[in-house]
Structures are given as C-alpha cells and as structure tokens.
Amino acid sequence: MNYVEVCLSPADYPLYRENFELVVVIDVLRATSAICTALENGVERIKPVASVSEAEHWQLQGHIGAAERNGEIVQGFDLGNSPIAYIQRKEELAGKSVVLTTTNGTKAIDIASEKDTVVIGALNNLDALCNWLLDQNQNVLVLASGWKDKFNLEDTICAGAIADQLIESGRFKADEDSTIAAKFIYRSARDNMFAFLRASSHRRRLRRLNLNEDVKYCLTPNNLSTIPILRDGYLVRLNEKKVPSDLHKSTSRARA
Amino acid sequence: MNYVEVCLSPADYPLYRENFELVVVIDVLRATSAICTALENGVERIKPVASVSEAEHWQLQGHIGAAERNGEIVQGFDLGNSPIAYIQRKEELAGKSVVLTTTNGTKAIDIASEKDTVVIGALNNLDALCNWLLDQNQNVLVLASGWKDKFNLEDTICAGAIADQLIESGRFKADEDSTIAAKFIYRSARDNMFAFLRASSHRRRLRRLNLNEDVKYCLTPNNLSTIPILRDGYLVRLNEKKVPSDLHKSTSRARA
Numbered sequence: 001m002n003y004v005e006v007c008l009s010p011a012d013y014p015l016y017r018e019n020f021e022l023v024v025v026i027d028v029l030r031a032t033s034a035i036c037t038a039l040e041n042g043v044e045r046i047k048p049v050a051s052v053s054e055a056e057h058w059q060l061q062g063h064i065g066a067a068e069r070n071g072e073i074v075q076g077f078d079l080g081n082s083p084i085a086y087i088q089r090k091e092e093l094a095g096k097s098v099v100l101t102t103t104n105g106t107k108a109i110d111i112a113s114e115k116d117t118v119v120i121g122a123l124n125n126l127d128a129l130c131n132w133l134l135d136q137n138q139n140v141l142v143l144a145s146g147w148k149d150k151f152n153l154e155d156t157i158c159a160g161a162i163a164d165q166l167i168e169s170g171r172f173k174a175d176e177d178s179t180i181a182a183k184f185i186y187r188s189a190r191d192n193m194f195a196f197l198r199a200s201s202h203r204r205r206l207r208r209l210n211l212n213e214d215v216k217y218c219l220t221p222n223n224l225s226t227i228p229i230l231r232d233g234y235l236v237r238l239n240e241k242k243v244p245s246d247l248h249k250s251t252s253r254a255r256a
Numbered sequence: 257m258n259y260v261e262v263c264l265s266p267a268d269y270p271l272y273r274e275n276f277e278l279v280v281v282i283d284v285l286r287a288t289s290a291i292c293t294a295l296e297n298g299v300e301r302i303k304p305v306a307s308v309s310e311a312e313h314w315q316l317q318g319h320i321g322a323a324e325r326n327g328e329i330v331q332g333f334d335l336g337n338s339p340i341a342y343i344q345r346k347e348e349l350a351g352k353s354v355v356l357t358t359t360n361g362t363k364a365i366d367i368a369s370e371k372d373t374v375v376i377g378a379l380n381n382l383d384a385l386c387n388w389l390l391d392q393n394q395n396v397l398v399l400a401s402g403w404k405d406k407f408n409l410e411d412t413i414c415a416g417a418i419a420d421q422l423i424e425s426g427r428f429k430a431d432e433d434s435t436i437a438a439k440f441i442y443r444s445a446r447d448n449m450f451a452f453l454r455a456s457s458h459r460r461r462l463r464r465l466n467l468n469e470d471v472k473y474c475l476t477p478n479n480l481s482t483i484p485i486l487r488d489g490y491l492v493r494l495n496e497k498k499v500p501s502d503l504h505k506s507t508s509r510a511r512a
Contacts, residue, residue, distance in 0.1 A: 008407055012267055015406050150271050151264055151434040177456050178407040185437060188444065200433050 001173055003139045004166040006159040006182040009146035010108050016176070020141035023112040024121040024129065024162060027145035028154040029206060030081045031068070031105025032228075033122040033218040035235055037083035040226035042094035045234040048106040049099055058099035066100045071209045074101075081105070082214050083124075097234075108145040113230060120228035120235060123158050123193075123218065128225040130165040132238070140166065142182075153185070153200040154219075157193060160186030161221075193219045257429055259395045260422040262415040262438040265402035266364045272432070276397035279368040280377040280385065280418060283401035284410040285462060286337045287324070287361025288484075289378040289474040291491055293339035296482035298350035301490040304362040305355055314355035322356040327465045330357075337361070338470050339380075353490075364401040369486060376484035376491060379414050379449075379474065384481040386421040388494070396422065398438075409441070409456040410475075413449060416442030417477075449475045 007016040026032055035046055049055050052067050052074055059065035059077075066079035073080035079089075081102045086093065100106060112118045121129050121142065133140055142162050144155035160182030166172035167183070174180065189196035194216065197203045206215055217223075229238040263272040282288055291302055305311050308323050308330055315321035315333075322335035329336035335345075337358045342349065356362060368374045377385050377398065389396055398418050400411035416438030422428035423439070430436065445452035450472065453459045462471055473479075485494040 008264070009268070011271065012265070012406070015267065015404070147433070148271070150268070150432065151437065153433045153437060156433075156437065176406065177403070177409045177412075180455055181407065181409060181412065181437070181441060184441065184444070188440070199436055 002137065002171065004142065004163050004172040004174055004179065005140075005176045006142045006144065006156070006163055006179040008144050008151050008156060008178050008182070009149055010104075010111050010143065011146075011149040012178075013111050013143060016141060020139050021116040022133075022136060022138045022140050023115045023118050024133070024140060024142045025105065025108045025112055025118060025145065026121045026142060026155045026158045027102070027105030027108065028122055028158045028218050029203070030083060030214055030218055031100070031102040031145065032120045033124050034081040034083040034086060035100070035105075035120050035228050036122050036125045036224050036226050038086040038093065038098060039228050039235065039237050040224045041087055041090045043086065043098050044095050045097050045236050046228070047097065047099045047234050048109045048230075049101045050107050050110045052101055055099050055101040063097045063099040064093065066098055068102045070103060071205055071211070082211070083217055084214055104145040104147060108143055109230065109235075112143055118230040119238065121158060121162060122224075123161065123221045124224040125222070125226060126158070126161055126165075127222045128239075129227050130162055132227055133162070133166060134169055134171060140172070154197055154203070156182045157186045157189050157196070160184070161190070258393065258427065260398065260419050260428040260430055260435065261396075261432045262398045262400065262412070262419055262435040264400050264407050264412060264415075264434050264438070265405055266360075266367050266399065267402075267405040268434075269367055269399060272397060276395050277372040278389075278392060278394045278396050279371045279374050280389070280396060280398045281361065281364045281368055281374060281401065282377045282398060282411045282414045283358070283361030283364065284378055284414045284474050285459070286339060286470055286474055287356070287358040287401065288376045289380050290337040290339040290342060291356070291361075291376050291484050292378050292381045292480050292482050294342040294349065294354060295484050295491065295493050296480045297343055297346045299342065299354050300351050301353050301492050302484070303353065303355045303490050304365045304486075305357045306363050306366045308357055311355050311357040319353045319355040320349065322354055324358045326359060327461055327467065338467070339473055340470055360401040360403060364399055365486065365491075368399055374486040375494065377414060377418060378480075379417065379477045380480040381478070381482060382414070382417055382421075383478045384495075385483050386418055388483055389418070389422060390425055390427060396428070410453055410459070412438045413442045413445050413452070416440070417446070
C-alpha cells in the first residue's frame with residue numbers, strides 16, 4: 001500500500017517532502033493547465049524557470065518566451081500562461097521549445113525538482129494522470145502551487161481529486177489531515193466547480209483581467225491526456241511514444 | 257468593515273500577519289481548550305512558554321508546571337494539556353499560577369505575541385469569544401496551531417466557526433481562500449464534529465493514548481465563557497471583572 005498526500009502550498013513543502021520521490025505539481029489557474037495544453041498541442045518541450053531574468057536568458061538562446069506575473073503577460077514576452085493562447089497559436093508553436101516562468105507554478109516545479117520524478121497535474125489531464133500514477137507503485141506527493149505561498153482553493157480541489165481517485169482504487173492511503181481536507185473539498189466542489197470557486201481570491205483576480213474563458217477551460221476535467229514530466233530541466237510528454245495524444249482526447253471516465 | 261482571516265498553520269503566519277493587531281490562537285486538541293477550562297475553573301494565570309526547559313525554570317519559581325509533548329505529560333510534570341484534569345483538580349489549582357508548554361499551542365501563542373492583542377479560542381468558548389470580537393472593530397487573524405506546523409482539521413473547523421460568525425454578522429469580510437475553505441469545512445462538520453474528525457490524524461493519535469473523553473470535551477461548543485488574553489506574558493481572564501465566570505456557563509446561542 002502506497003501513500004498519497006497533499007501539500008497545500010510550497011511554503012509547507014519542507015514539512016511533507018520526506019518519503020516521496022514522485023511529486024505532482026498543480027497550478028490549475030493557469031500554469032499547469034497551460035503546460036498540459038501546450039504539450040498536447042504540439043509544443044516540443046517547456047523549460048520551467050523561476051525568474052523572469054532566466055526566461056529572458058533562454059529566450060535569447062532561441063526559446064519562445066512565456067512569462068506571467070500577477071495574472072498578466074510580462075513586458076517583453078508575447079506569451080503568458082493562458083492555455084487558450086497555446087491552442088490559438090498551435091501551428092506557430094508546433095515543435096518549438098518554450099521557456100516559461102509564472103508567479104506560482106514554475107516556482108513549485110523548481111522546489112520539487114530535487115525529486116526523482118516530477119509530473120504536472122491539472123483538472124484537464126486528471127484521469128490520464130491518475131491512471132498513470134496507479135501503475136507506479138510509489139508514494140505520491142501532490143504539491144499545490146497556491147498563490148504566493150498561500151493556500152488556494154482551485155489547486156486544493158485538483159489535488160483532492162487526485163488523492164480521491166488514488167485512495168478509491170484501494171491501492172493508496174492517506175495519513176495527513178491536509179489530504180483528508182483536500183479530498184473533502186473536492187467532493188463538495190466537483191459537481192459545480194465554477195460556482196464553488198465564485199468567491200475564490202484567484203478567480204476574482206482573473207475576472208478583473210477578463211480571463212473567464214481561461215478559467216472555464218482550466219476547470220474542465222479530462223479534455224487532455226498528456227502527462228508532462230520533468231526530464232533534464234525540460235517538461236516533455238511522458239506518454240509520447242505510447243499513444244499519439246490526439247487519439248484519446250476524452251476518456252470513458254471523463255466527468256466534464 | 258473589518259477583515260477576519262484564517263491562517264491554517266504557524267508555518268504560514270509570516271504570509272498572513274500583516275494588517276492584523278488582534279490574533280486569536282486556536283489549538284482545539286487540546287491546549288487552548290485546556291487554557292480556557294483552567295482559567296474558567298479558578299487558575300489565576302497561565303504562563304505559556306515554548307520549551308520544556310522554560311517550563312522547568314518557572315516551575316522552580318513556584319509555578320505549577322504543565323508540559324505536554326506528543327500528547328503525553330512530560331516526565332517531571334504532573335499536569336499536561338488535558339482540560340478534564342484541570343476540572344478534576346479545581347480546588348488544588350484555584351488562585352494558582354501555572355506554567356504551560358505544549359507541542360503546538362504554546363508555540364503559536366509565542367509567535368503571535370508580537371501583536372497588540374492575543375486571545376485564546378476554542379470550541380468551548382466560541383460564542384463568548386465571537387461576541388467579544390464583534391465589539392472590537394479590529395481586523396481579526398485566527399491562527400490555527402496545527403500539528404508541528406502542519407495543517408490540521410480540528411483547528412481549521414474552529415477557526416472556520418469563528419470566521420463564519422463574524423462574517424454572518426455583516427460587520428466582517430474575508431478575502432483569503434484559506435478563510436473560505438475553513439468556513440466551508442466548519443459548516444460541513446458542525447452538526448457532527450466527532451464523526452467528522454473520525455479520520456483526523458490527531459484524533460487517531462489521541463485515541464491511541466485513551467484520550468477520547470478529552471476529545472469529546474474539546475469538541476463541545478459553548479460550555480465555557482472565559483476569554484483568555486495575553487497580558488505581560490500571562491494568559492488571564494479578559495472578562496473577569498465584568499461577569500463572574502460561573503454565572504454564565506451556557507449561552508442562548510449554544511449549539512452543543
């Protein structure tokens with residue numbers, strides 16, 4: 001029996017990191033949703049970096065630059081972390097290397113990169129990710145990126161969804177109250193996440209920026225099947241060799 | 257309009273501390289429940305200290321020593337943080353000074369002591385505390401002590417109960433997702449907290465120590481009316497002068 005536990009924010013990571021060599025990083029609004037979308041839509045690889053200056057450096061090395069701070073695209077970049085933008089610019093981005101820095105998600109990836117295996121989770125790739133995790137026979141730590149090290153609701157819901165699927169399989173168990181709480185919040189929210197998140201601080205932030213379409217997209221479970229994995233400093237498609245990604249855009253267990 | 261926000265663990269306190277000069281410290285199982293109980297039952301004052309060695313020092317200065325680590329009384333002390341023990345030894349402890357150190361609660365009090373006003377909350381004094389907070393016209397930060405800096409369910413429920421009462425009054429609002437989540441978890445748990453906490457890690461820990469009676473006591477709302485406040489390094493009864501504590505053991509709004 002393996003453990004699946006939820007770490008509610010990067011600030012708490014040092015308290016939870018022990019006993020895990022596989023970490024799932026979650027930043028539903030919007031970094032990890034965008035990463036899954038970009039790779040599924042043909043981007044070759046994404047270099048996640050913590051700072052804007054690192055992103056500028058890799059942009060000069062020929063990467064397409066993507067940078068977001070406080071919900072907006074950073075000056076000097078023409079992509080941020082809008083998943084819809086990666087779909088709209090699919091042809092232009094196909095086969096390209098992208099460097100990405102965001103307020104929360106890429107920092108969480110950076111923190112987790114000490115571990116053997118780092119994969120990227122979102123509601124968009126929920127079932128594909130859970131099915132893969134079920135085959136790994138490893139303890140799983142789900143790391144919510146939060147907002148500037150604070151707890152947030154949408155990442156907690158997604159982390160709870162992953163914990164819930166793994167625990168329900170009977171092959172995983174949880175010991176931490178954070179995991180119990182995340183699972184509980186997910187179960188309460190799952191039938192209407194958009195309404196549940198009405199009051200959340202980040203959704204209010206994105207609404208001010210006219211990003212409701214992005215929010216709706218990010219809250220759609222199982223419209224993607226790509227599992228991004230960190231290899232040699234780049235996020236790439238874990239499952240590329242096995243199944244062409246456009247053959248299984250939906251799964252039988254999709255709840256959307 | 258004032259803010260009430262919930263900080264889910266002492267590790268997160270630096271992220272939430274700004275803009276608050278009034279902090280409510282919560283450690284339902286069992287430190288803050290024991291503090292409220294001890295002061296309501298006649299203990300004159302309680303010196304909260306972070307370490308066992310400090311507790312030993314003050315014990316030598318004539319204080320009655322109380323020390324708990326990992327749910328058990330520390331060797332060399334004959335009190336811990338069992339609220340029921342303070343009731344059972346009421347006569348012996350009346351008018352006395354107690355020094356108290358616990359795994360989580362007294363550390364959270366220590367962290368919060370930088371602020372102008374630190375008061376102690378528990379489910380036991382929920383309504384009395386909320387009624388007082390409603391009169392203060394100050395922003396309120398509710399600090400959950402957690403378990404060794406980790407999130408825990410019972411403190412989150414109590415913090416959510418306080419946030420809920422203050423927000424429902426129309427005189428407070430909340431901006432943080434942590435507050436929304438705590439309020440939500442409280443509302444789901446309030447009708448049967450004992451069952452809700454069945455799976456919580458701390459309750460399992462206390463059950464192993466045969467402390468179910470303490471747990472039941474700590475999950476009883478509004479059986480106390482004392483509000484402990486930190487003054488000159490001691491927790492004392494805030495409302496001592498106004499109302500003799502044994503005249504109002506229950507309130508009309510009690511939900512127990």
